[in-house]
Amino acid sequence: VPDFLKDCILALISQDLTTEGIFRKSGNIRGLKDMCDTLDAQPNRHDWLDFFQAQSNVQLAAFIKRFLRELPEPLLTWKLHKLFIMSSKATTLIGALSIMHYAICILPKPNRDMLLTVLALLHWIAQHSAHNKMDYENLARVMAPNIL
Template sequence: MLVNGVPLVVDRLIQAIEHDGLFTEGLYRKSAATSKVREVKALIEEDCAAVQYAELPVHVLTTLLKAFLRELPEPLLTYDAYDPLLHASHLPDVWEQQEAAYKIISNLPELNLKLTSRLFFHLAKVAHLEQHNRMNCNSLAIVFSPCIIRCNRSLPVPESLSDVSKQTLIIERAISKRLEDYRDTLSRIERVDSEAASTAAKLHHLRESKKAAQRQSSNPVAGSNVKPDPRMALHEYNLEER
């Protein structure tokens, strides 16, 4: 079952984590008890829509999300994307690495692309609160790269170890790019809110000024306390004499 192109279980896990867990220190670094995870996995396999995700401990939720990604038949970032992504890690600067990574990701199969987009958006939210949860882009990349990117061929140990660092780097770049986009969006929202508040204050002032003017113009007593000027009376008398 899919929700906006994302497996229902992933959608529910991420929602529950974001609702209660974003401020949890070591959010994805710490794992839950194997027995509890196994128990909940059995419930999910029986009926994933019936599970009360919001009632589960946050580390059970995060462990389940990592397990789901790790146990996919083919990695989320497909075997075909593996070599291009690692090649992107060799580019000379961070911006080029980020742009190359997202160009490769944009060519993933549709379901992989939607799930990758949802996952990285979630991880950007986590990294945005790193001062609370101690999970920055690098920490998240270390945790998630083994879950979402791997090679389908045997490699010599030295090359395999070298690839691990490249995998981590390119996943870090992808998360950091999504974090930049997320913070830009928040900044734009704050500007719009500020401008809206300023406009609302100006409109309120104009409305109050208009009401005050209407009250003054409609009050017949307003001019009754003004004493007649004798010079005006004399001026009117002279005009009548003429």
């Protein structure tokens, strides 16, 4: 998992996670571009925590979505795309879980590590769903296009 993504997630979870629609909101487009330009200008930098802590929680969530969406290959990979879709169409829970487990196991290790990191963040966000309205279903709805 890239250092900047870990620092972005740490900065996000240290902020108020009860903001309604935290992952549904798009953030400031100009601010996102500036964030990306700053990251691109310093490719060898390893400590991004202070940089990300200066951003709003909505901006950080939008940055994470943008990063995932703009990966050269989707996080769940083109090769395994059909397998992940198949898991959502399984007729039984056991079938769906079995297919999903298999698909995650055969993901390339960097993708699997990043997926587990992102899922841990989303679980953390969902723990505040009474306030932020981002339960698992809503998070899946806004995040799926960014990782598939």
